[in-house]
Amino acid sequence: MSDNKLNVIDLHKRYGEHEVLKGVSLQAKAGDVISIIGSSGSGKSTFLRCINFLEKPSEGTIVVSGQNIGLVRDKDGQLKVADKNQLRLLRTRLTMVFQHFNLWSHMTVLENVMEAPIQVLGLSKQE
Structure with a gap:
């Protein structure tokens, strides 16, 4: 496997x-x-x-x-x-950062990547 x-x-x-x-x-x-x-x-x-x-x-x-x-x-x-549930699960398992696409300029790259799991999944910053 x-x-x-x-x-x-x-x-x-x-x-x-x-x-x-x-x-x-x-x-x-x-x-x-x-x-x-x-x-x-x-x-x-x-x-x-x-x-x-x-x-x-x-x-x-x-x-x-x-x-x-x-x-x-x-x-x-x-x-x-x-x-649609499989699509949602797929998107929670993959993380991608697109250079120059939809990043907040006032946040670091790490903060940008963390934002979705915090907002969508309700995770804390420590998680």
Whole structure:
């Protein structure tokens, strides 16, 4: 059995006829820190947004902590999470920071990352 916490397998994203992600895969173990580096417009942010379903992928499989995320097609043919509870759980298990995207300038990076668990999950700063 794999000890990967995140497996992204053969992820594709299309906007009409334009395919921006062409079969991207990623494996991450607990505690891994991963940087995705590439030129502007190469699909880095789109890939990350697809993992969290902030963007709907066109094809692919995502497995978190050994649990396959159940996907169905929406009316536009894109993939979406079939179970909203599974989506909520997915988002509590993955943390991503997008450089220059929606960070509060008056807070440190750590404070920005901590804000959602404090506000949404009711955790204390110590937790």
